[in-house]
Amino acid sequence: MPELPAAASETAEYRYPDFLCVGAQKAGTSWLDKNLRRHPKLWLPPIKEIQYFNDLHVPESRAWTGRHRRDRGAMMMRHYLTKTEAEDWNYRRISVLADIIASPISDRWYGRIFSLAGADQMCGEVSPDYATIPDTGIAHILKLSPGIRIVLSLRDPIARSWSQMRMDIRRGQRKELHELEAGAMNRDLYNRADYPTIIENWRKFIPDDRLHVIFLDDIEATPEAVLESVCGFLGVGSHARLSTKAMNPVHAGEKLEIPPSVLETFKTRYRPIYERFAALYPEIGAAWMARHYG
Amino acid sequence: MSEGARMNWRKRKAAAAAAAAQDPQSLPEFRYPDFICIGAQKAGTSWLDRNLRRHPKLWLPPMKELQFFSHLYIPQARNWTTRQRQEKGSKLLKRYLDKNAQEDWDYRRIARLADIVGGPITDDWYGRMFALAPADSVCGEVTPDYSTLPPEGIEHVLRLSPNVRIIFSLRDPIARSWSHIRMTAQARDITDVAVLERFASQDNQVHRANYPAIIESWRRHIPEDRFLVVFLDDIQAAPGAVLERLCGFLKVPYEEGFFPNAANPAHVGQEMEMPSSVLEILRDRFRPIYDDIAMLYPEYGAAWRARYY
Numbered sequence: 001m002p003e004l005p006a007a008a009s010e011t012a013e014y015r016y017p018d019f020l021c022v023g024a025q026k027a028g029t030s031w032l033d034k035n036l037r038r039h040p041k042l043w044l045p046p047i048k049e050i051q052y053f054n055d056l057h058v059p060e061s062r063a064w065t066g067r068h069r070r071d072r073g074a075m076m077m078r079h080y081l082t083k084t085e086a087e088d089w090n091y092r093r094i095s096v097l098a099d100i101i102a103s104p105i106s107d108r109w110y111g112r113i114f115s116l117a118g119a120d121q122m123c124g125e126v127s128p129d130y131a132t133i134p135d136t137g138i139a140h141i142l143k144l145s146p147g148i149r150i151v152l153s154l155r156d157p158i159a160r161s162w163s164q165m166r167m168d169i170r171r172g173q174r175k176e177l178h179e180l181e182a183g184a185m186n187r188d189l190y191n192r193a194d195y196p197t198i199i200e201n202w203r204k205f206i207p208d209d210r211l212h213v214i215f216l217d218d219i220e221a222t223p224e225a226v227l228e229s230v231c232g233f234l235g236v237g238s239h240a241r242l243s244t245k246a247m248n249p250v251h252a253g254e255k256l257e258i259p260p261s262v263l264e265t266f267k268t269r270y271r272p273i274y275e276r277f278a279a280l281y282p283e284i285g286a287a288w289m290a291r292h293y294g
Numbered sequence: 295m296s297e298g299a300r301m302n303w304r305k306r307k308a309a310a311a312a313a314a315a316q317d318p319q320s321l322p323e324f325r326y327p328d329f330i331c332i333g334a335q336k337a338g339t340s341w342l343d344r345n346l347r348r349h350p351k352l353w354l355p356p357m358k359e360l361q362f363f364s365h366l367y368i369p370q371a372r373n374w375t376t377r378q379r380q381e382k383g384s385k386l387l388k389r390y391l392d393k394n395a396q397e398d399w400d401y402r403r404i405a406r407l408a409d410i411v412g413g414p415i416t417d418d419w420y421g422r423m424f425a426l427a428p429a430d431s432v433c434g435e436v437t438p439d440y441s442t443l444p445p446e447g448i449e450h451v452l453r454l455s456p457n458v459r460i461i462f463s464l465r466d467p468i469a470r471s472w473s474h475i476r477m478t479a480q481a482r483d484i485t486d487v488a489v490l491e492r493f494a495s496q497d498n499q500v501h502r503a504n505y506p507a508i509i510e511s512w513r514r515h516i517p518e519d520r521f522l523v524v525f526l527d528d529i530q531a532a533p534g535a536v537l538e539r540l541c542g543f544l545k546v547p548y549e550e551g552f553f554p555n556a557a558n559p560a561h562v563g564q565e566m567e568m569p570s571s572v573l574e575i576l577r578d579r580f581r582p583i584y585d586d587i588a589m590l591y592p593e594y595g596a597a598w599r600a601r602y603y
Contacts, residue, residue, distance in 0.1 A: 096405075098401040098404040104323050108323070108418060
């Protein structure tokens with residue numbers, strides 16, 4: 001029987017994130033998650049997207065949060081138990097992973113997850129559904145992590161929405177043109193693209209220097225520079241292990257042309273978003289607008 | 295497997311499956327013991343643990359002897375209790391993973407088995423163990439070292455479980471002590487009489503055999519109707535009657551069929567002749583204890599005392 005890693009009883013029982021990437025969905029968050037967890041000074045949970053704060057503060061999201069944790073967690077558990085020799089098992093990691101899958105969620109449940117992070121590591125997670133949680137949710141985050149740093153990755157709103165719809169099409173949830181047209185009117189889809197409102201909400205709670213906005217355009221053009229900026233923001237400095245993976249897109253959806261009627265609906269509905277966004281971020285905002293409103 | 299055992303096993307399997315299928319948010323996060331068996335060591339506690347956990351309405355943790363309060367309040371025991379949890383816990387986890395198909399895994403149980411090994415040992419750690427118990431069960435554990443807890447340890451028990459019921463199993467002190475010494479000696483391959491004499495002279499032996507003092511310190515916090523004393527003599531002579539008393543004390547129904555192995559002793563130590571010098575040391579040191587026990591429990595105490603004095 002090997003010795004346990006440094007007196008298990010002396011390790012902290014609960015810890016809360018130093019940083020969160022709160023979205024946006026379909027805007028490079030999987031890429032970010034995958035790369036950040038390669039950094040030796042950063043720690044992310046065994047599965048991407050713990051989906052804790054949206055589970056608590058956006059009741060509709062419970063339709064998928066529990067299943068997401070169960071399915072992803074069970075996959076990771078199988079992977080861990082088969083790929084790791086029993087004498088090398090990290091029992092605290094097994095326990096936390098099993099609790100992610102099946103236990104009631106609570107602040108202590110959440111805090112136990114991050115207690116796995118090393119004392120010399122910054123810890124955090126990537127859950128794109130956090131972007132649109134209500135104020136009570138943001139206040140909850142601040143209560144647990146008063147010094148939290150927030151990363152928000154953004155993408156041209158129409159491209160983001162269409163990417164999400166494509167994902168739904170692949171999963172068989174939408175397919176007929178009239179369904180897509182109706183989908184483009186979806187309120188949730190609009191809210192997730194309404195970056196100015198999202199940013200405004202978070203800024204009410206988070207000072208400027210703790211909110212870091214990045215753009216998928218930059219991730220695609222200069223991934224290493226984006227990672228460097230995120231690492232700098234998190235105060236950990238860049239690392240060589242990151243660059244090899246920086247170029248590979250993660251979860252790229254299949255190409256599928258957007259039907260003209262759907263595009264038109266988006267253009268009409270999203271116009272105010274583009275305009276407000278251009279006021280916040282003139283350069284990238286103008287480039288996005290030019291694509292659709294020529 | 296007997297009919298009773300089979301029934302029990304099916305019931306447990308069904309309960310585990312039901313728990314796994316339940317919405318996690320409907321499950322409790324923490325729970326603390328309804329009862330604790332605090333010892334004495336070498337006085338039938340393994341038998342007690344083994345039988346109580348067969349009762350369909352009683353729930354005990356996956357491992358005997360969580361050693362939680364002893365970990366906190368008897369720091370000198372920490373090395374071996376930690377090793378014991380690591381060894382037993384990892385074995386239990388491996389066995390669980392091997393014996394059950396992944397689609398049947400109860401992940402909460404897996405988490406708690408891993409916690410036994412990985413800690414950290416805190417109130418929440420302890421409370422998560424008992425949260426596995428079905429809502430309608432009476433839950434508790436058996437850790438004989440708790441009988442030697444200092445008053446702060448007893449207060450801690452009460453803080454977590456204000457209405458806890460305590461079970462204390464007693465055995466003729468010299469017989470208990472010799473069984474203890476024998477176990478220690480055999481585990482370390484010791485036969486040297488001088489070493490056995492040294493074991494017999496340890497204060498720890500007096501401490502663990504001083505049932506009246508132990509009872510007094512627990513009874514300061516626990517009312518009489520929540521404190522049950524049983525005797526190994528009765529476990530050996532009439533195990534069913536002892537179990538019936540225990541069920542009554544824990545307020546769960548008693549059926550003979552719940553306990554198909556009631557008559558089988560558990561953890562019987564290897565025989566070994568007690569050197570007369572060891573007996574002399576114990577007789578000498580334990581005399582006042584026998585007198586005190588005889589006052590407290592005239593029937594058992596007098597019979598025990600008559601064996602040696």
